[in-house]
Amino acid sequence: SKLRVGLLFGGRSGEHEVSIISARAIAQALSLEENANKYAVLPFYIQKDGVWQAGEVAQQVLTSGVPQEPLSTTPNLWQFPPETEEVDLWFPVLHGPNGEDGTIQGLLTLMQVPFVGSGVLGSATGMDKIAMKMAFAQAGLSQVKYKAVTRAEVWSNPCVFPKLCDDIEATLGYPCFVKPANLGSSVGIAKVRSRQELETALDNAATYDRRIIVEAGVVAREVECAVLGNDHPKASVIGEITFNSDFYDYETKYTPGKADLFIPANLPDVVAQQIQEMALQAFAAVDAAGLSRVDFFYVEATGEIFINEINTLPGFTSTSMYPQLWANSGITFVQLVDQLIQLAIERHSPVS
Numbered sequence: 001s002k003l004r005v006g007l008l009f010g011g012r013s014g015e016h017e018v019s020i021i022s023a024r025a026i027a028q029a030l031s032l033e034e035n036a037n038k039y040a041v042l043p044f045y046i047q048k049d050g051v052w053q054a055g056e057v058a059q060q061v062l063t064s065g066v067p068q069e070p071l072s073t074t075p076n077l078w079q080f081p082p083e084t085e086e087v088d089l090w091f092p093v094l095h096g097p098n099g100e101d102g103t104i105q106g107l108l109t110l111m112q113v114p115f116v117g118s119g120v121l122g123s124a125t126g127m128d129k130i131a132m133k134m135a136f137a138q139a140g141l142s143q144v145k146y147k148a149v150t151r152a153e154v155w156s157n158p159c160v161f162p163k164l165c166d167d168i169e170a171t172l173g174y175p176c177f178v179k180p181a182n183l184g185s186s187v188g189i190a191k192v193r194s195r196q197e198l199e200t201a202l203d204n205a206a207t208y209d210r211r212i213i214v215e216a217g218v219v220a221r222e223v224e225c226a227v228l229g230n231d232h233p234k235a236s237v238i239g240e241i242t243f244n245s246d247f248y249d250y251e252t253k254y255t256p257g258k259a260d261l262f263i264p265a266n267l268p269d270v271v272a273q274q275i276q277e278m279a280l281q282a283f284a285a286v287d288a289a290g291l292s293r294v295d296f297f298y299v300e301a302t303g304e305i306f307i308n309e310i311n312t313l314p315g316f317t318s319t320s321m322y323p324q325l326w327a328n329s330g331i332t333f334v335q336l337v338d339q340l341i342q343l344a345i346e347r348h349s350p351v352s
């Protein structure tokens, strides 16, 4: 009989819409070729208020690609649809907070059902840019200079804030990037060039997260590597993103035609190999599993490679970098979802 795959999408995150499109592509791939004989998809849609919907409502969102507006005013968050009990394996396709950050992974772990991707530790460490950078530093991976900041330092103490900005100016300089620590899709990120922009950006980032990171800005090519596997993961060919905007911001990411992907990136072999090696080290450093997309800055003039970040549940639409990197490395979208499910089963199996 077929393995019933619970496809989890939507979610209480700014990347809700992207998640629906990713899930639709995955659902389609599970219904093609050999996958159709092996898997049956059970869609589970998490509304923007956190309520879970299964059955027809979830199928409707998946088919249309349009979010369903929450109906109830008092969501009952602990009432899971009865279909939950029918799931043999979960495939979370949730980006950002409440999905990519270990929260859902904790719930699925308690359910004692295998699930695709990283566990609690890998998800949480990969999501929080401060924890992530500490893990990368420990692994000896080179990255740009940065400073961790808390909301309390930005908001609560008028004496601390000017000193904090002085310190950022002295150690990082301009331009620098101010980021909420636990987000994705460039949401809440600002590139700042002056004291006034820095103050505004810190204040804004504090509205998104208790934890904030400020990084020295680097002028570099942006390249990405996909990782697939558990304890013996593989790295894909390298992809490059080019765009005309100031940086790879939300609008550039999601407006068709604003960014171009080049796969494989035009890089010297040694550089590509070094990036692949660093991607695998990053994957291990945060304890990722299943899949990740690792993002880098490559400074062509000096040959320096800085790791930017790891994304443990990267965008997974048919045009997303992650599946395209594998397609160019010899693994089709259809094969990719199959391999991810098999990796989830492997990881869940008790040590024999």
Ligand code: ATP
Pocket: 144, 177, 179, 183, 184, 185, 186, 187, 189, 215, 216, 217, 218, 219, 222, 247, 248, 249, 295, 308, 309, 311
């Ligand atoms: P994703 O959607 O990939 O998860 P994210 O929200 O986690 O993105 P980052 O990848 O950290 O955000 O940064 C978004 C973009 O901002 C980068 O792709 C790059 O264009 C720019 N950027 C971020 N940090 C720096 C930096 N230190 N120097 C130069 N550019 C940067």
Ligand code: MG
Pocket: 183, 184, 185, 309, 310, 311
């Ligand atoms: Mg990210």
Ligand code: MG
Pocket: 095, 096, 183, 184, 185, 311, 314
């Ligand atoms: Mg992300």
Ligand code: MG
Pocket: 295, 308, 309
């Ligand atoms: Mg990124």
